[in-house]
Amino acid sequence: MIKTAICDDIPQMADAVEELLIQYNQKLFEASVFYYPQNLIRHMKKTEFDLFILDIEFPNTTGIDLAEVIRKNNLNVPIIFLTNYREYMEDVFKVQTFDYIIKPVTKENFFPVLDRVLRYLDVGEERFIFSYNKKSYSLKLNELVYFEKNRRQVIIHTLNEVYVSNMSTTTILSELNDCFVQVHTSFIVNVKYIKEIGNNFLILKKDNNNSIEVPISRKYKETARDKILMKLRDIV
Template identity: 40%
Template sequence: MRRFSMLKVAICDDSDRDASQLEHYLLSYDKFPLETKLYTNPQKLLNQRTPDIHCVFLDINMPGINGIDVAQKIRKFNPFIPIIFVTSYRDYMEQVFEVQTFDYIVKPIEPQKLMKVLDRILRFLDMGQALFTFSFGKHNYSVPSSDIVFFEKDKRSVFIYTKTGTYKSLLKTKEILEKLPNYFIQIHASYILNPKYIKDFDSKTVTILLNGTEEHLLPISRKFQFSFKEKYYSYLSERHF
């Protein structure tokens, strides 16, 4: 696996003028390389299911199918991709946040606000940040931290569950935590997770989505109940879900 070298953005808006203006603003972002793909027909976006797109800017008012319906369909095959609604109306706030909206931008677009949204997208995706490196046997591995779903300790061994596969290594819990971005959350002596992949939780368990659809129930020990909630709500607040 490798670092992301470019932020790939899909823009879906039935207005050529609005889509071109948004593209112009996005391409002026100077903190990270960025590439755009325009869709004036939302069905084309849904049909392609482009796997290498990192985020979607989505108009709400489009003929045939509105942006909220498009977002619901996107969530079925990509539950974690940041979706940012861009609209001339403020009447959809409650509906858009039902589909885990990353942000909501009202037209006319303010470039400074857009730049801040891009900053948060990069943080959410861990783009340009250090990889999680480890070894097992005679092999060395480097995995983007954003691809790691959770760690499971089993005595001296640790299993590293990612979006694409599972690895095994010999690492102490302290070593793992020191290598990770600080938003990762320890919930048990045996489990450390990436809050990006949390589907639900209660006082005793966290439901994690592996591979987008496969659910795993992880236990929260009494020791970590308070710190888990504190860190998770802080994570959500920073990312404005």
């Protein structure tokens, strides 16, 4: 998930920005709201944020001063400023500002900026987001080869790595698109990687050197085959 820090001394404004993030994509952003810059600075010592959304006007300081502190630790993290005034426009870009939004913040002026943030952070593609051992992961769907259930755990096989999580099959399927088909109580496959369909099995191929055989159970055989063939026609 994209760990996002929102800092505005007006609670209603900060909460409104958080609500807009939820409307944009609830599963993509993990927002932390701060009403005082000092609280955010303290929190930065234990949390690494992927995005900052900052008001400019604070009592006794400015969002630009806060951005300078952020830049001492991270030169590349995107910073979005929110303000009622255009007079700060020249100053904000001295701290490598990603963008500058004149209040009120609305879907119309905020969502296009978030689109650009996703492209900048390279998370524009569809993602499978999950947590394990208090860590969050975001994987590109097109790099997921198959899921293997092992009791309460699920083993997630990608092109290059293997991950483990605790998720139900229903939850997994709800996070995937129609390129993924359940072929067995314990297996969900990405149709993109199917190279051979046997009577009771599939061959998945990651690359020229690695193939995996996955069973097709009687319960899912007919519906899985129909879905796979239909999707393969779309891909081809």
